[in-house]
Amino acid sequence: MTAEPARGASGPLEESAEELYENAPCGYLSTDPDGVIVKINRTLLDWLGYDRADLVGRRTYQSLLSVGGRIYYETHYGPLLRMQGEVREIALELLRRDGSRIPALVNSVARADAAGAIAGIRTMVFEASSRRTYERELLAAQRFAERSAQRLSVLHGLVSDFAAALTPEDVGEVLVRGVRQAVRAVGGAVWLLADDDATLVRVNHAGAAHHPLLLRAPLDADLPHAAAVRGNELIQLASVEAARRRFPGFAEILADIGRDRALFVPLAVGERAIGVVGLSFDDTGEVDDDDLPMLRTLGHQAGQALERAQLHAEAVVRRRQAEFFAALSRHLDEAPGLRQRADRLVARLVPEIARWARVEVLVDRRLTRLASASLPVADEASAASAASAASAASAASAASAEDAPDASAGAVPGQHVATALATGAPQVATTDVDGTGPAVEVALPLRASGRVTGVLVMGLDGSRDVRGRLGFLGELAESAGLALENGRLYDQERENAHTLQRGLLAGEPLHDPRVAVTTFYRAAGDGLEVGGDWYDAFPIGPHKVALVVGDVVGRGIRAASAMGQLRSAIRALAATGLNPAALLERLDRFVDRFDVGRVSTVVYGELDLTSGHLRFACAGHLPPLVLEPDGDRRFLWGGRSGALAAHAGIRSRAEDAVRLRPGSRLLLYTDGLVERRDAGLEEQMTRLAREAGRRRRAPLTAMLPDLVDALVEADQYDDVCLLCVRFGVEPRFERELPADVAQLKSLRDDFRSWLSAMPLTADERDALLLVCSEATANAIEHGYRACDDGVVSVRAEVVDRVLELTVRDRGSWRRPNPETDRGRGLELIRSLMDRVSIEPGDCATGLGDGATEPGTVVTMRRRLTWKAAA
Amino acid sequence: MTEGQTAVLAVPGGYVARLDGDVDRAVVDAVEDEIVRRTTPTAGLVVDLGAVSFLDSAGVSLLDRLVRRHEQGGAAVLIVAPEGGSPRFSLRVCGFRPDLLANALPEALAAIAPR
Numbered sequence: 001m002t003a004e005p006a007r008g009a010s011g012p013l014e015e016s017a018e019e020l021y022e023n024a025p026c027g028y029l030s031t032d033p034d035g036v037i038v039k040i041n042r043t044l045l046d047w048l049g050y051d052r053a054d055l056v057g058r059r060t061y062q063s064l065l066s067v068g069g070r071i072y073y074e075t076h077y078g079p080l081l082r083m084q085g086e087v088r089e090i091a092l093e094l095l096r097r098d099g100s101r102i103p104a105l106v107n108s109v110a111r112a113d114a115a116g117a118i119a120g121i122r123t124m125v126f127e128a129s130s131r132r133t134y135e136r137e138l139l140a141a142q143r144f145a146e147r148s149a150q151r152l153s154v155l156h157g158l159v160s161d162f163a164a165a166l167t168p169e170d171v172g173e174v175l176v177r178g179v180r181q182a183v184r185a186v187g188g189a190v191w192l193l194a195d196d197d198a199t200l201v202r203v204n205h206a207g208a209a210h211h212p213l214l215l216r217a218p219l220d221a222d223l224p225h226a227a228a229v230r231g232n233e234l235i236q237l238a239s240v241e242a243a244r245r246r247f248p249g250f251a252e253i254l255a256d257i258g259r260d261r262a263l264f265v266p267l268a269v270g271e272r273a274i275g276v277v278g279l280s281f282d283d284t285g286e287v288d289d290d291d292l293p294m295l296r297t298l299g300h301q302a303g304q305a306l307e308r309a310q311l312h313a314e315a316v317v318r319r320r321q322a323e324f325f326a327a328l329s330r331h332l333d334e335a336p337g338l339r340q341r342a343d344r345l346v347a348r349l350v351p352e353i354a355r356w357a358r359v360e361v362l363v364d365r366r367l368t369r370l371a372s373a374s375l376p377v378a379d380e381a382s383a384a385s386a387a388s389a390a391s392a393a394s395a396a397s398a399a400s401a402e403d404a405p406d407a408s409a410g411a412v413p414g415q416h417v418a419t420a421l422a423t424g425a426p427q428v429a430t431t432d433v434d435g436t437g438p439a440v441e442v443a444l445p446l447r448a449s450g451r452v453t454g455v456l457v458m459g460l461d462g463s464r465d466v467r468g469r470l471g472f473l474g475e476l477a478e479s480a481g482l483a484l485e486n487g488r489l490y491d492q493e494r495e496n497a498h499t500l501q502r503g504l505l506a507g508e509p510l511h512d513p514r515v516a517v518t519t520f521y522r523a524a525g526d527g528l529e530v531g532g533d534w535y536d537a538f539p540i541g542p543h544k545v546a547l548v549v550g551d552v553v554g555r556g557i558r559a560a561s562a563m564g565q566l567r568s569a570i571r572a573l574a575a576t577g578l579n580p581a582a583l584l585e586r587l588d589r590f591v592d593r594f595d596v597g598r599v600s601t602v603v604y605g606e607l608d609l610t611s612g613h614l615r616f617a618c619a620g621h622l623p624p625l626v627l628e629p630d631g632d633r634r635f636l637w638g639g640r641s642g643a644l645a646a647h648a649g650i651r652s653r654a655e656d657a658v659r660l661r662p663g664s665r666l667l668l669y670t671d672g673l674v675e676r677r678d679a680g681l682e683e684q685m686t687r688l689a690r691e692a693g694r695r696r697r698a699p700l701t702a703m704l705p706d707l708v709d710a711l712v713e714a715d716q717y718d719d720v721c722l723l724c725v726r727f728g729v730e731p732r733f734e735r736e737l738p739a740d741v742a743q744l745k746s747l748r749d750d751f752r753s754w755l756s757a758m759p760l761t762a763d764e765r766d767a768l769l770l771v772c773s774e775a776t777a778n779a780i781e782h783g784y785r786a787c788d789d790g791v792v793s794v795r796a797e798v799v800d801r802v803l804e805l806t807v808r809d810r811g812s813w814r815r816p817n818p819e820t821d822r823g824r825g826l827e828l829i830r831s832l833m834d835r836v837s838i839e840p841g842d843c844a845t846g847l848g849d850g851a852t853e854p855g856t857v858v859t860m861r862r863r864l865t866w867k868a869a870a
Numbered sequence: 871m872t873e874g875q876t877a878v879l880a881v882p883g884g885y886v887a888r889l890d891g892d893v894d895r896a897v898v899d900a901v902e903d904e905i906v907r908r909t910t911p912t913a914g915l916v917v918d919l920g921a922v923s924f925l926d927s928a929g930v931s932l933l934d935r936l937v938r939r940h941e942q943g944g945a946a947v948l949i950v951a952p953e954g955g956s957p958r959f960s961l962r963v964c965g966f967r968p969d970l971l972a973n974a975l976p977e978a979l980a981a982i983a984p985r
Contacts, residue, residue: 741896766959773926
């Protein structure tokens with residue numbers, strides 16, 4: 001041990017054992033039983049950086065071990081050595097002189113003395129740096145493989161979930177749930193680019209902050225999710241500090257909810273981001289650089305899924321919208337006029353689309369409400385809150401709260417409407433006036449031929465994204481505006497035609513007590529175009545009137561104009577003194593020459609007011625109906641020939657004559673009165689005779705509308721035109737009218753006409769009219785208090801210069817009370833009549849079985865002065 | 871002719887309400903609403919029945935209410951109902967105060983005009 005063994009004295013293959021020991025490729029070490037080093041080879045000294053003198057006899061083997069190694073030596077290594085005599089391949093770390101470590105594998109063998117006790121320990125040390133590196137690499141590689149597999153499975157799971165997602169919201173939900181789980185994020189949220197491509201809207205979130213900036217933000221905002229979409233880049237904020245440097249506003253939000261880090265992964269389609277998923281972490285999260293490519297990949301997958309879902313959702317929405325628009329326009333087209341269309345529109349919008357809706361149009365530069373509808377307020381509580389909100393506001397808004405709230409309390413009411421009208425752009429105002437939660441009111445301009453003609457106002461659920469729906473709402477307003485404009489044009493055209501027709505139908509009234517004429521015209525139920533029906537009555541000389549009802553084929557302005565020409569031609573021909581058949585023959589020539597009104601039908605009659613003789617001719621027209629005062633009724637089937645100038649018609653004109661009794665009524669009419677889809681002509685004419693007969697005592701002017709109501713369906717497809725003549729003065733005035741004060745005027749007109757045939761003073765006439773009106777009004781108001789379908793009969797007769805007026809109702813008998821109106825009316829009647837009696841109306845029902853009816857009969861008499869001049 | 875059609879005009883000293891057609895219980899409510907809506911009780915009122923063809927007791931009651939309204943408001947009221955006309959007859963038999971009646975519009979207008 002004193003000298004270094006000599007080298008190279010012999011050949012390389014003949015190294016000495018000592019040489020081998022000292023320079024072996026491994027370390028050798030011998031210690032005493034306590035571990036004190038007694039011998040150590042050069043190799044090991046070199047590894048450890050010690051001189052031999054530093055260690056031999058001075059240091060123990062254990063002291064060369066790291067702390068962990070020493071503990072291991074105490075607990076396992078030493079005891080094993082003592083028990084088994086050897087340990088093998090123990091991995092330890094030895095400490096170099098400079099404190100650094102050498103990983104090593106060691107084998108130790110105990111050397112026993114003759115007594116079996118440990119005499120010394122021999123240890124062989126293999127340097128294991130490279131091996132440990134490898135092992136560590138191996139482990140890392142294994143862990144990486146495991147993480148990769150986990151990521152891959154997350155990825156696979158998410159991708160299949162994406163495939164199942166139908167809507168962007170579904171994709172968002174998958175993303176938030178799946179990614180949060182995969183990287184153990186605390187919060188997650190998904191934002192998508194809105195339709196305007198300039199706004200990010202949060203569609204889904206879990207455990208994320210509730211900050212307005214996070215719900216919706218412009219794309220150019222200084223926020224990490226916006227930046228991620230703008231640049232289609234992954235943005236990692238590794239700490240609040242890091243966040244503060246780049247996005248100070250967002251850093252505050254992050255800190256507020258106690259998160260350390262955040263990560264934003266763009267959802268990309270190709271090179272373009274259409275959304276972003278944001279993740280926030282506290283210190284338990286695990287995301288490292290290895291995760292980023294996976295997340296990036298996920299972003300691409302999600303982007304594709306989103307695009308697909310959006311396309312799908314868009315297709316679904318488009319289809320629904322198309323269906324809605326088609327149904328809406330069909331629905332609106334069914335109603336021709338502006339107001340009907342507006343009514344239909346709002347009825348369609350509420351509740352399907354809006355909580356309330358109204359249509360306002362500009363009329364003479366002022367907004368006029370055409371129609372409105374709103375959901376009923378849900379319950380009493382909200383009704384009360386709506387009411388108090390309304391009463392707290394101005395009177396104007398209280399009025400509007402009755403049907404639909406106008407605008408939010410803070411804003412100027414209707415400001416958005418005014419703005420929409422002025423700018424032609426949709427306007428949105430928030431409101432919660434109706435007490436059913438937040439709502440927005442959208443004012444959509446309605447257009448026609450480039451002008452704003454009005455506004456469609458809708459109240460929408462405030463919790464939904466309204467601005468995103470403005471495209472749809474705009475289309476809605478577009479088609480509504482068009483339908484309403486067509487409705488307006490229709491109204492205008494119809495009004496023009498009707499004005500023309502009214503002008504043509506208007507004639508000067510006949511002022512002759514021997515005859516009374518009433519007319520009635522009702523346009524077809526669809527009201528689409530005016531028809532060519534007309535009536536006319538005019539005097540021919542002092543004792544004759546001409547009566548005409550005709551029907552020109554076709555509709556609209558042309559028919560109205562042809563009707564006007566025929567009407568004028570008949571008046572001109574009648575003045576020449578032709579009889580009816582000759583007049584029709586001339587009319588045929590007129591039609592032939594000017595080719596207007598061909599195949600029109602017409603009935604023409606001349607009534608002699610002194611005798612009641614009626615000469616008449618029917619050119620293809622329905623027969624007139626005569627109603628006798630005693631109830632007899634008959635159609636006048638004589639005097640018939642073909643329609644005007646019809647090629648196949650009978651050209652030789654026939655005529656006939658009948659004599660009307662005083663008090664008879666003659667009814668001329670067009671086919672609209674008797675043509676029905678559900679009944680034959682013959683059946684309908686029988687009905688006409690019956691219904692008209694029942695009304696022969698109705699006040700004349702009230703008779704025709706009532707008769708049309710009884711015979712004609714409301715949606716009648718043809719116009720109805722009637723002319724009714726009462727000839728002469730019936731000896732006994734008899735009228736029956738429904739218990740409706742609106743019929744009093746018609747009754748007075750008839751009674752005045754009846755009285756006019758008598759030589760009365762003005763005061764007498766006024767007194768009898770007043771008495772008749774008051775007594776009948778009493779019967780209506782008091783006889784039928786409980787029911788309104790009663791009939792009042794009025795009868796008047798002059799016997800020996802005494803006029804007896806009887807008013808009978810069938811209401812319950814009440815003894816007259818002088819304190820009531822009836823009493824006061826009675827006072828008036830008593831002051832004007834000589835005798836008045838009031839009795840229970842135990843009159844025969846007319847059934848001939850001895851039964852009587854209840855009611856009241858008021859009988860009034862007055863002696864007439866009977867002017868000598870008569 | 872539309873029954874009970876009402877036109878209200880402002881004149882010096884108050885208003886003229888011109889009625890038309892038959893004024894009976896079927897139309898008095900509408901007529902009264904229109905007049906009350908367009909006039910004030912403290913201004914003079916002329917009700918012109920010159921174009922009215924018939925007036926029943928309900929119409930007379932309406933005129934009575936209008937007279938009370940304006941007289942209580944301290945204003946003059948006049949009813950134009952030409953002699954020989956049917957409304958005049960109704961007013962007479964109902965015992966309407968003759969001092970409230972005028973034969974023609976000009977004298978009624980003069981009566982409510984500020985002096």
